[in-house]
Structure formats: C-alpha cells, structure tokens
Amino acid sequence: xxxxxxxxxxxxxxxxxxxxxxxxxxxxxxxxxxxxxxxxxxxxxxxxxxxxxxxxxxxxxxxxxxxxxxxxxxxxxxxxxxxxxxxxxxxxxxxxxxxxxxxxxxxxxxxxxxxxxxxxxxxxxxxxxxxxxxxxxxxxxxxxxxxxxxxxxxxxxxxxxxxxxxxxxxxxxxxxxxxxxxxxxxxxxxxxxxxxxxxxxxxxxxxxxxxxxxxxxxxxxxxxxxxxxxxxxxxxxxxxxxxxxxxxxxxxxxxxxxxxxxxxxxxxxxxxxxxxxxxxx
Numbered sequence: 624x625x626x627x628x629x630x631x632x633x634x635x636x637x638x639x640x641x642x643x644x645x646x647x648x649x650x651x652x653x654x655x656x657x658x659x660x661x662x663x664x665x666x667x668x669x670x671x672x673x674x675x676x677x678x679x680x681x682x683x684x685x686x687x688x689x690x691x692x693x694x695x696x697x698x699x700x701x702x703x704x705x706x707x708x709x710x711x712x713x714x715x716x717x718x719x720x721x722x723x724x725x726x727x728x729x730x731x732x733x734x735x736x737x738x739x740x741x742x743x744x745x746x747x748x749x750x751x752x753x754x755x756x757x758x759x760x761x762x763x764x765x766x767x768x769x770x771x772x773x774x775x776x777x778x779x780x781x782x783x784x785x786x787x788x789x790x791x792x793x794x795x796x797x798x799x800x801x802x803x804x805x806x807x808x809x810x811x812x813x814x815x816x817x818x819x820x821x822x823x824x825x826x827x828x829x830x831x832x833x834x835x836x837x838x839x840x841x842x843x844x845x846x847x848x849x850x851x852x853x854x855x856x857x858x859x860x861x862x863x864x865x866x867x868x869x870x871x872x873x874x875x876x877x878x879x880x881x882x883x884x885x886x887x888x889x890x891x892x893x894x895x896x897x898x899x900x901x902x903x904x
Contacts, residue, residue, distance in 0.1 A: 627840060630839045633664050633668065633901060634661050634664050634839065636704070636903075637663075637697060640699075643890070644696045644716040644717075645884040646885050648718065649884045650884055651696055651725065652695070652882045654867040654868045654882075655697075655771060655800065656697035657867070657874065658800060658836075659694055661837050662798065662800070663769070664839070665842045666687065667687075669843055670685075670843075670846045670850075671765075671767065673687075677734035677735060679737060681737070681753075682760070682762060687768070688737060688738055688753070688766070689768075689769055690745065690747060690750075692740030693882070699723050702736075707735040712904075725741075726740060727740055743773075744774060744777030744778070745779060746768050746770060747783040748779060748782075750766045750767075758794060765850070767797075768795070769798050770798070770800065772799055772816060776816070781826070784828065788826055788827025788828055788857060793857055794853055795853075795858040796846075796849050796859045801836070801863060801865065803867075807878070819862055827857060827858075828857055828858050828859065831849045831859065831860070832845075835864070836865035837865050837869045842863070845863070871896055
C-alpha cells in the first residue's frame, strides 16, 4: 500500500504540472485533467501493476488506455512522475517536434502511450481487444480505461459495451468521468445521458459508483471493489463522480475551462491554491 498522504501530495504537484503546461503554450485542456487527477494518480501509484521501463506489448502487466485523449496534461504528468520519462520533458508540452502532443500519439514513441487518442469513443474498443489478447495468452492482468461522460454520446462506446458483455470480457475495468460537463455546456443540456448505472447494467456490465471521485481514499476503495468483480463473467464499469477543474476554485464546476488556458494572473492564483510538494519541472 502506498502512503495516502504521498498520493495526496502527488495530486497537488500534478495539478501544478497541468496548469503550468497549458499556460506555457496558451492551449490545452485543464478542466477535465484536474477533475481526473486523483483517479490517475491513484491508478498508477496504488492500483496497477505496471512497468515504467515500458514495453508496448505489456505482457504480464496491467494496461491503461486513455480514451478521452484531450486530458493529456494530467496523463503526461502522471506518466512522468511514475518514471516513464523525465519530468523535465513536461516543459515541451504542445511545442514543435515534442513527443508530448496535444493528444497522445504513438508515432512519437512516448513511453506509456499505447494508442493515439483524441477521436472520442474508440478507447473501449481497443481495450477490449487488448483484454481478449491477455485471455488468449493466459495473462491474468487487467485492462483499464478512462472515458469522459460526454464521450458516451458516441455510438461506438455502446457497440463496444455490448460486445464486451456478450464475449465475457471480464478482465476489463472501464471508468467513466462523470462530471456533467462537456465542451459546449452541461451533458444534460447537450445530450442527456439518463441513468448510466441502469444503461451499463442493461448492457450486461457490473457497475461500481464512486460518489467522491476526487477523494483518493474513496477511489482506492472503489477500485478494490471493482477488482474483486473481475473474472466473474462480466466487464466492470466504475461511475466516478468528479468536479471539472477540481482543486482550483475559479475553474471548478464549469464547462468553460474544458479547453482554455489560464492567463498569468490565473496561473499565479492556481499555483497559490496548490503549493509545490514534490518539485516543479
């Protein structure tokens, strides 16, 4: 078990990384990145069995696929601080000839990135393929995915969900970031999602709800519960209720921060609210 306070310190540092990355190039997606910080920090530092030396095949290790690739700032920060590549490389985010593109890509050869993502709706399909390969190879590790709730408006998600249950892909845990916001407004206004628990259960999934999706301890509890449901004939869905922009008061709860960068004054305030804990890049 990792020390919970260390995880919380890492969360604060990753928040600093996120806002500094997007501010430096005046572009990027801070809102969803901040909302998923606790989840990805916990996943990579408490839950998954993974190897930062990185082999694309990922044999005998847990795999993670980021489907909503626009939250690359948090993904890059967590990967770097987990040892996949130098933390100093975060300073190259979205710059020319960088490996840290605005949306993760594989042709850049960035350790930790197994698929290009950004075109929403595709990550679950890829993860299902990887999970089935593990089953065929006798590899008992788990495949994890993360999706935005707005992403569930993509039809491919539901085709994949139907396939996963029909084929008993029970080594898959897909987490939905339920923050109720997307680029054009609230999910309720853009295209209401209805009862997600009932939907996934109707598609043959086991479902876990984590109401405090920005609380490290609650995430650990929920992930343990999800892991205990794997290998029982059904894929597992976690409904993770988060706050967009979490940890920075003027960004929280608004779709406006989906894809804009803070100015100099806003950056200073964001950093004031999240004091340096483990060292800036």
